[in-house]
Amino acid sequence: MNFQYVIGVDMGGTNTAVGIVDTRGNILCRTQIQTTEYTTGEAYAEALGEAINRLIADNGLTDKIKGIGMGTPSGNMNDGTIAPAANIPWAKNQAVPMAKLLTDITGLPCRLTNDANAAALGEKEYGSAKGMRDFIVITLGTGVGSGIVAGGELVVGHDGFAGELGHVRVVRHNGRACGCGRSGCLETYASATGVARTAREFLERHPEQPSVLRDITTRPISSKDVFEAAEKNDALALEVFDFTGKILGDALCDFIAFSSPQAVILFGGLAHAGKYLLPPLKEEMEKHILYIYKGKTQILISSLNDAEAAILGASALAW
Amino acid sequence: MNFQYVIGVDMGGTNTAVGIVDTRGNILCRTQIQTTEYTTGEAYAEALGEAINRLIADNGLTDKIKGIGMGTPSGNMNDGTIAPAANIPWAKNQAVPMAKLLTDITGLPCRLTNDANAAALGEKEYGSAKGMRDFIVITLGTGVGSGIVAGGELVVGHDGFAGELGHVRVVRHNGRACGCGRSGCLETYASATGVARTAREFLERHPEQPSVLRDITTRPISSKDVFEAAEKNDALALEVFDFTGKILGDALCDFIAFSSPQAVILFGGLAHAGKYLLPPLKEEMEKHILYIYKGKTQILISSLNDAEAAILGASALAW
Numbered sequence: 001m002n003f004q005y006v007i008g009v010d011m012g013g014t015n016t017a018v019g020i021v022d023t024r025g026n027i028l029c030r031t032q033i034q035t036t037e038y039t040t041g042e043a044y045a046e047a048l049g050e051a052i053n054r055l056i057a058d059n060g061l062t063d064k065i066k067g068i069g070m071g072t073p074s075g076n077m078n079d080g081t082i083a084p085a086a087n088i089p090w091a092k093n094q095a096v097p098m099a100k101l102l103t104d105i106t107g108l109p110c111r112l113t114n115d116a117n118a119a120a121l122g123e124k125e126y127g128s129a130k131g132m133r134d135f136i137v138i139t140l141g142t143g144v145g146s147g148i149v150a151g152g153e154l155v156v157g158h159d160g161f162a163g164e165l166g167h168v169r170v171v172r173h174n175g176r177a178c179g180c181g182r183s184g185c186l187e188t189y190a191s192a193t194g195v196a197r198t199a200r201e202f203l204e205r206h207p208e209q210p211s212v213l214r215d216i217t218t219r220p221i222s223s224k225d226v227f228e229a230a231e232k233n234d235a236l237a238l239e240v241f242d243f244t245g246k247i248l249g250d251a252l253c254d255f256i257a258f259s260s261p262q263a264v265i266l267f268g269g270l271a272h273a274g275k276y277l278l279p280p281l282k283e284e285m286e287k288h289i290l291y292i293y294k295g296k297t298q299i300l301i302s303s304l305n306d307a308e309a310a311i312l313g314a315s316a317l318a319w
Numbered sequence: 320m321n322f323q324y325v326i327g328v329d330m331g332g333t334n335t336a337v338g339i340v341d342t343r344g345n346i347l348c349r350t351q352i353q354t355t356e357y358t359t360g361e362a363y364a365e366a367l368g369e370a371i372n373r374l375i376a377d378n379g380l381t382d383k384i385k386g387i388g389m390g391t392p393s394g395n396m397n398d399g400t401i402a403p404a405a406n407i408p409w410a411k412n413q414a415v416p417m418a419k420l421l422t423d424i425t426g427l428p429c430r431l432t433n434d435a436n437a438a439a440l441g442e443k444e445y446g447s448a449k450g451m452r453d454f455i456v457i458t459l460g461t462g463v464g465s466g467i468v469a470g471g472e473l474v475v476g477h478d479g480f481a482g483e484l485g486h487v488r489v490v491r492h493n494g495r496a497c498g499c500g501r502s503g504c505l506e507t508y509a510s511a512t513g514v515a516r517t518a519r520e521f522l523e524r525h526p527e528q529p530s531v532l533r534d535i536t537t538r539p540i541s542s543k544d545v546f547e548a549a550e551k552n553d554a555l556a557l558e559v560f561d562f563t564g565k566i567l568g569d570a571l572c573d574f575i576a577f578s579s580p581q582a583v584i585l586f587g588g589l590a591h592a593g594k595y596l597l598p599p600l601k602e603e604m605e606k607h608i609l610y611i612y613k614g615k616t617q618i619l620i621s622s623l624n625d626a627e628a629a630i631l632g633a634s635a636l637a638w
Contacts, residue, residue, distance in 0.1 A: 260477060
């Protein structure tokens with residue numbers, strides 16, 4: 001059979017987006033379901049499987065679909081399960097064999113992995129990493145994730161959970177408390193949450209320094225606020241990005257010593273602040289990189305459209 | 320043809336050891352040449368190639384050899400060259416296409432890589448990592464090196480220089496000066512040299528504390544001295560290993576977040592102090608490992624015979 005299309009599924013904490021994708025990375029049609037309105041993994045899988053079947057039938061693509069690729073929080077590529085995840089009601093206490101459940105309902109082969117690995121595959125198939133065999137995608141969102149490709153293959157580890165670079169400790173003493181229960185993780189500094197945290201810290205530490213961020217009093221400051229302040233040339237906001245970029249650049253030196261990638265690609269919400277993050281990041285890298293890697297690794301901002309990237313990344317698993 | 324043997328070449332800073340190895344990892348016969356007595360890479364390659372040809376002929380193994388595997392400092396698996404290396408007179412200023420030179424002289428295919436990668440391949444083929452697809456070998460010698468296997472393949476990076484985990488910075492502020500020109504690298508703490516350095520530091524910092532190491536006055540204290548002192552239950556020597564094991568355990572937490580290996584294998588001279596290093600190492604890991612990896616990664620001491628391991632590791636490249 002001549003398979004021309006794959007299904008990409010991006011399961012988020014709230015919505016699950018589904019798209020049919022062609023070989024060039026065009027999303028032909030979409031649908032979505034709520035992630036959290038189901039009480040069991042089976043019920044969620046059934047709703048998702050039926051949504052997929054309907055989308056295929058409605059678009060007259062029966063027998064033209066090669067398979068399903070899915071990106072999920074805690075997705076384990078090795079065994080196709082979603083590991084227990086605190087913020088998904090139907091996966092709170094147990095692993096859910098999602099790939100198998102979806103195959104049972106749709107008759108299509110299904111592979112899944114975590115969001116950051118899906119992003120890496122998306123970059124490889126359709127984005128900045130086309131043709132690269134060694135690269136790292138760092139996802140800068142609410143948290144910090146990573147997808148590592150070495151020798152053309154995703155590094156998944158013996159248990160399927162490799163690539164948690166957001167939880168490499170960049171500050172070993174008196175670091176910020178992390179949601180993982182430890183402290184000093186990269187995620188506590190270089191995520192959207194980390195940027196907002198830095199802003200609040202800087203505002204408190206330098207009470208004399210004026211900043212438009214001080215006008216925000218009725219809600220917590222967000223990373224978007226910091227970005228908008230930087231756009232207005234706010235000195236404190238610019239210092240926040242300088243600090244963030246430096247910590248990230250410093251961490252990248254260690255990541256490069258691991259897999260010597262051709263490129264590191266920054267992906268996700270905070271990557272849109274690339275023009276503020278990249279100069280201090282590169283300056284710090286230049287200062288701290290081991291001499292044998294000097295000037296070899298490109299630092300890129302993802303060129304994929306945010307709204308599409310997650311579906312595309314997931315779909316890349318199915319080719 | 321039925322190839323039953325391969326050649327393993329271990330090029331050290333002083334000697335180059337050559338052995339013929341069978342499929343089970345037995346070294347049938349050996350020879351060696353001096354590494355440094357040649358003025359050009361071509362002259363060295365010629366001497367080495369002829370030594371290999373002679374060893375094969377003398378043992379009646381012509382036409383039974385599959386190829387040559389070579390472990391060298393700065394060996395680049397991607398292109399078969401030895402990168403410029405300060406301590407090798409004939410490779411001081413330029414890369415030497417060693418694999419090609421050896422093939423020209425012996426008529427055998429040749430692959431080379433750096434020592435730590437060769438050690439990793441040796442563990443995979445003949446040692447503790449048999450059957451493992453994801454593991455990291457940390458070589459604890461004069462320096463600290465590493466060979467990373469992910470998904471069954473050696474991680475070499477886009478330029479062939481991946482896996483410099485000895486130069487991950489474990490102390491970011493006021494760390495020890497490293498030979499690489501930076502500071503705080505793992506190598507400055509967890510190598511044989513690092514252990515000796517720690518001992519000298521501890522002796523100076525606690526002048527009141529008795530230690531048999533104080534009796535060594537006519538030469539610099541070595542890591543072997545520290546080991547022997549620990550064997551005599553010397554408290555300061557034991558504290559040195561405790562400190563070293565903890566730094567290493569802490570660093571391993573970050574390495575595991577990268578590739579989630581089934582095992583980390585400690586290899587090389589300092590690994591013989593495993594009984595002193597492992598308890599603090601494991602204690603620190605238990606304390607600092609990200610929860611999803613807890614209790615999953617084995618920490619092993621290489622079971623390969625030191626004298627043979629380097630040749631075996633290199634030979635594994637040729638199968």
